[in-house]
Amino acid sequence: MEVGFMGRHQDSDERVPSLSGKEALILELLLGKPGAEMYGLELVHTSRNRLKRGTIYVTLSRMEDKAYVESRLEEKKADASGLPRRLYRVTGYGKRVFEAWQLAREAGRRHFAEIGGGR
Amino acid sequence: MTAKRGEFSQPNWLLLFFSTRIEPLITSALEDMSRSRMFRPLFDVLDWLYVAARRGSTRLGFTSKVVQLFLLALFMAPLIWLVGPFLLGKRLIQVLPRRTHVSSAPGSFLQFLADFLCSSKTKQDIADPIIADMQFEYYDALFAHRKAKAGWIRVRGCCAFFHALGLHRILKGVAGLFQQARPR
Numbered sequence: 001m002e003v004g005f006m007g008r009h010q011d012s013d014e015r016v017p018s019l020s021g022k023e024a025l026i027l028e029l030l031l032g033k034p035g036a037e038m039y040g041l042e043l044v045h046t047s048r049n050r051l052k053r054g055t056i057y058v059t060l061s062r063m064e065d066k067a068y069v070e071s072r073l074e075e076k077k078a079d080a081s082g083l084p085r086r087l088y089r090v091t092g093y094g095k096r097v098f099e100a101w102q103l104a105r106e107a108g109r110r111h112f113a114e115i116g117g118g119r
Numbered sequence: 120m121t122a123k124r125g126e127f128s129q130p131n132w133l134l135l136f137f138s139t140r141i142e143p144l145i146t147s148a149l150e151d152m153s154r155s156r157m158f159r160p161l162f163d164v165l166d167w168l169y170v171a172a173r174r175g176s177t178r179l180g181f182t183s184k185v186v187q188l189f190l191l192a193l194f195m196a197p198l199i200w201l202v203g204p205f206l207l208g209k210r211l212i213q214v215l216p217r218r219t220h221v222s223s224a225p226g227s228f229l230q231f232l233a234d235f236l237c238s239s240k241t242k243q244d245i246a247d248p249i250i251a252d253m254q255f256e257y258y259d260a261l262f263a264h265r266k267a268k269a270g271w272i273r274v275r276g277c278c279a280f281f282h283a284l285g286l287h288r289i290l291k292g293v294a295g296l297f298q299q300a301r302p303r
Contacts, residue, residue: 039252040248040249040252041252041255041256052279052282053249053252053275053276053278053279053282053283054278054279054280054281054282054283054286055282055283055286057244057245057248057249057283058245058283058286058287058290060244061241061244061245061287062290064244081224081254081258082224082226082251082254082255082257082258083226083230083247083250083251083254084251085248085251085252085255086247086248086251
């Protein structure tokens with residue numbers, strides 16, 4: 001394992017998975033509908049405007065690069081018009097990362113409460 | 120060939136057009152107006168004045184007839200100049216043949232822009248889903264006969280498109296900077 005710029009691990013296999021707030025929210029929404037796939041716009045509506053139309057696909061594209069989610073184009077119906085929409089679902093890796101993130105967040109909260117930051 | 124008195128030497132197309140097209144429109148517009156509850160009192164006054172003017176022609180003198188006709192004209196003038204054009208316009212819209220308007224699908228220009236500006240991956244992952252969502256919402260609104268909402272969706276879709284592409288470009292630039300700064 002190499003240590004590169006600003007002390008980060010450069011080996012991709014050894015890299016610690018990162019999860020931003022928006023990414024965690026997307027994973028939470030996708031996992032809230034088990035076995036189902038969601039459209040980007042559906043995610044925006046379900047998040048009650050915590051996610052924005054202009055940013056959702058940039059975030060989803062980044063998450064797809066990180067292999068947290070996978071996507072496919074919807075099957076086009078005969079009478080449908082317009083471009084086919086893209087459906088997203090969580091991968092197994094994405095689910096594990098989200099669970100680890102939740103555990104870490106809980107541990108952080110507990111620690112924060114112990115040292116008296118909860119005032 | 121010389122024209123006799125009282126005949127036109129050539130077909131008077133303006134008169135013909137007025138009598139066949141415009142006059143029926145004005146008549147029907149005035150009929151509409153007389154049927155409308157809003158203008159009923161005005162037409163009652165006009166009726167009264169007309170009857171009074173006709174009576175005046177037999178019983179009263181020339182001066183009172185002129186005064187009554189003047190009053191009639193006074194009431195008619197604002198009626199025709201202010202309200203007439205609106206009703207005439209309304210009637211024209213009803214009468215003239217409606218043209219079917221064929222327009223391109225919303226987002227076709229955005230697709231062209233995305234083709235021109237973005238890489239195929241960016242287009243596939245970011246631009247196309249935004250356009251697809253916009254089209255889906257737009258057609259949904261049109262099927263529900265909500266044209267104003269459809270227009271608003273179009274505007275919002277454009278904003279989302281430019282916002283996403285701008286954001287994507289900035290994030291990509293920042294990531295590129297970090298990659299370049301990394302020691303080899």
